[in-house]
Structure formats: C-alpha cells, structure tokens
Amino acid sequence: MKISLRAGEKIYVNGAVLRADRKVSLEFMNDVTFLLESHVIQANETTTPLRQLYFAAQVMLVDPAVKQDAFLAFKRMLASLLATFENKQILKELKLIDEMVCKDRVFEALKAIRLLYALEAQILSGDAEQTIPSQSDQNTRPEAIA
Structure with a gap:
C-alpha cells in the first residue's frame, strides 16, 4: 500500500x-x-459518547502496549451506549462496529463511528428523525491494514 x-x-x-x-x-x-x-482525535476532543468510543478504539491502533486495556474500555463503553441509545439505526451500527472490533478490523470500526457523529449530534439536540447511510450499505476498505 x-x-x-x-x-x-x-x-x-x-x-x-x-x-x-x-x-x-x-x-x-x-x-x-x-x-x-x-483521523486521530485527542483526549480533549472526546466530548460526546461516540467520540469517547472512537478514542478507545483509536488507542487500540496507536498504542499496542495497552491494546487489551483499550479493548476492555471500548467494550464497557459500547455496552453502556447500547443500553442508553434508543435510535434503532445507531443501535444497529454499534452492533456492526462491535463485530468489526472483535474481528480486529479496528480501522473500519473507526470509520463507521465517524459516520455516526452526525446522527449522534441530531439525537443529542433532540432531532432524531434523520438517518445516515448505513455502514453495512457502504463498501468498506481496510485502509489501516496493508
């Protein structure tokens, strides 16, 4: 590559x-x-639940020494988000993101999380009627793995 x-x-x-x-x-x-x-966010940019999830997944890629700890943090955050969000699309996408991370396709998971930022913003502002393109509808390229 x-x-x-x-x-x-x-x-x-x-x-x-x-x-x-x-x-x-x-x-x-x-x-x-x-x-x-x-594609890297800093800790001070983790201002929403999905950005916090993204940061945990990002740490898995950029700091292999703490990959397992970051994975456990990611799983805890994900469980919390699945229990908190009610939007069916975001719940579906979070489950797909979980599968990606479990299959060590973390870069693809990061891309999928970034795609959810707009929907998260709408939900947090009280306007959850909009939808976004589904990650499963898009062609994903494992750009992080050559």
Whole structure:
C-alpha cells in the first residue's frame, strides 16, 4: 500500500508516531497497522459518547502496549451506549462496529463511528428523525491494514 504525506504531517505506524519533514510517499511492503493524523482525535476532543468510543478504539491502533486495556474500555463503553441509545439505526451500527472490533478490523470500526457523529449530534439536540447511510450499505476498505 502506498500513501503520501505532506510536510509536517504525522502518521501512526504500529504504535510509533512518525512526522514527515517534507512531502513524502511511503509504500508499506508488508502488513502494518497505521492511522493518519487527520483521523486521530485527542483526549480533549472526546466530548460526546461516540467520540469517547472512537478514542478507545483509536488507542487500540496507536498504542499496542495497552491494546487489551483499550479493548476492555471500548467494550464497557459500547455496552453502556447500547443500553442508553434508543435510535434503532445507531443501535444497529454499534452492533456492526462491535463485530468489526472483535474481528480486529479496528480501522473500519473507526470509520463507521465517524459516520455516526452526525446522527449522534441530531439525537443529542433532540432531532432524531434523520438517518445516515448505513455502514453495512457502504463498501468498506481496510485502509489501516496493508
């Protein structure tokens, strides 16, 4: 898999954080887990339940040393969300996200969680009538695994 980074951009590869000092293309020649800087959220950005869930899943990718602890935190948060949300679409998507994480498809799960942010915002604002495209309706690409 080949990716391009802009000058100053970071990439998280197998737990290491790399920063490009100039525009560069990288080609991964074997299996690697990575996350681009644009998909990484900081702890202070975990302002909603789904962002907190995303952060726990993200930690599984960027810090392999604490992957099991992050997985347990993810499962606890997920159970809480499944017990709290009433919206059928969000509940269905959360179950699919759980399956992805259990199958070690964490990058795909992160993508699916990001797709739920808009629906979560509508629910939190009291307007839960809208829907979003279902993750199961979209083609997913395991971009984190080369």
